[in-house]
């Protein structure tokens with residue numbers, strides 16, 4: 383998280399897992415020099431993925447939804463083992479992990495993220511039931527209990543063989559897309575279910591109306607709240623909307639979408655955020671209010687370029703531009719988890735105060751009814767094989783791919799791991 387340098391040297395990465403962690407559900411990444419299985423058939427992948435359509439428009443009789451979360455600790459004793467899982471393969475010593483642990487320790491060692499996913503699971507189940515759709519929701523995390531392995535064991539015990547995954551992550555990048563797909567492949571290998579269970583994944587949903595709607599409400603409401611508190615504020619000259627997302631290494635950003643589409647600075651990752659932010663401002667009736675895309679939660683060595691500007695630096699510059707108030711929009715996040723609570727509600731709001739700015743933080747989608755309904759719609763478009771032209775997308779960039787493109791969201795730092803729901807490799 384913010385300002386914590388967790389970078390490891392290349393030498394660290396060559397060894398498997400220097401922390402010696404006995405983690406479940408994940409395997410250390412192989413060294414970057416591992417042979418790349420170009421064109422290989424990946425067990426458990428959609429048969430169609432091997433040939434390569436961008437969208438799957440044949441109906442598929444999925445028998446369960448796999449809700450794939452990040453996972454988080456739920457007590458002080460979980461914190462370091464959780465952080466070892468997250469940083470597995472990067473050889474980071476426990477003393478350095480303790481720096482990040484500080485954020486979790488502050489909240490009693492518990493991240494709210496698991497409870498938020500329990501609530502999302504319940505909300506999805508209620509939405510499915512209200513539409514008469516008989517699809518169980520299995521929940522598994524990448525980094526904490528219940529792990530993806532547990533969810534697959536549960537699927538197998540119930541006789542489910544065709545899973546459609548929803549990852550709790552809306553945009554394209556290694557951390558928000560491919561890492562989930564690699565962990566699906568790992569979990570099938572770990573559980574020996576690669577020949578039995580197939581896992582497909584819904585498209586990245588950054589521009590799906592269900593994901594966008596809560597932010598539109600939030601921005602509209604945020605400006606109203608600021609003006610209510612200070613009626614002299616003129617939103618067009620005095621307020622700035624900061625759309626905040628997770629910073630990622632610039633090398634990851636450059637690889638976040640198909641290279642041939644030329645997304646410009648920050649790759650598909652930044653382009654998706656910029657496009658959604660524009661839609662949000664327009665739909666909130668705030669197109670004439672100034673806004674910018676900013677980044678948070680950077681880690682890694684200072685020598686490694688990550689996407690900028692940092693939200694705190696951006697806030698510090700606002701008074702000189704004549705701004706008196708700021709609306710902070712966690713556009714890159716689906717729930718109010720630790721990165722939102724600590725890096726925005728704790729740090730960014732404090733920075734705003736230090737610079738004499740009034741500030742509000744907009745909610746994340748969480749279990750907003752539009753978001754929950756949107757996720758069910760994303761599953762149904764795969765169940766029904768909905769034609770691409772009928773799939774909702776609020777930006778020109780989407781509807782994003784059902785089947786990730788070759789090399790999409792590749793990680794050039796941590797080495798190759800096989801991934802599902804994409805064209806190999």
Ligand SMILES: CC1=C(CCC(=O)O)c2cc3nc(cc4[nH]c(cc5[nH]c(cc1n2)c(C)c5CCC(=O)O)c(CCC(=O)O)c4C)C(CCC(=O)O)=C3C
Nearest residue numbers: 383388452454482493495551557558628630681719720721
């Ligand atoms: C793009 C992105 C998302 C959004 C998409 C998505 O939601 O998936 C996200 C979400 C999250 N990240 C989270 C936590 C952490 N992320 C870390 C590290 C990193 N994240 C990265 C990127 C992202 N992360 C990157 C590039 C790294 C460096 C590692 C590397 O080099 O690849 C570390 C290690 C310490 C550190 O490095 O700061 C922790 C503890 C939590 C859980 C919060 C909770 O517990 O409530 C959540 C939801």
Ligand SMILES: [Fe+2]
Nearest residue numbers: 557628679721
């Ligand atoms: Fe992260």
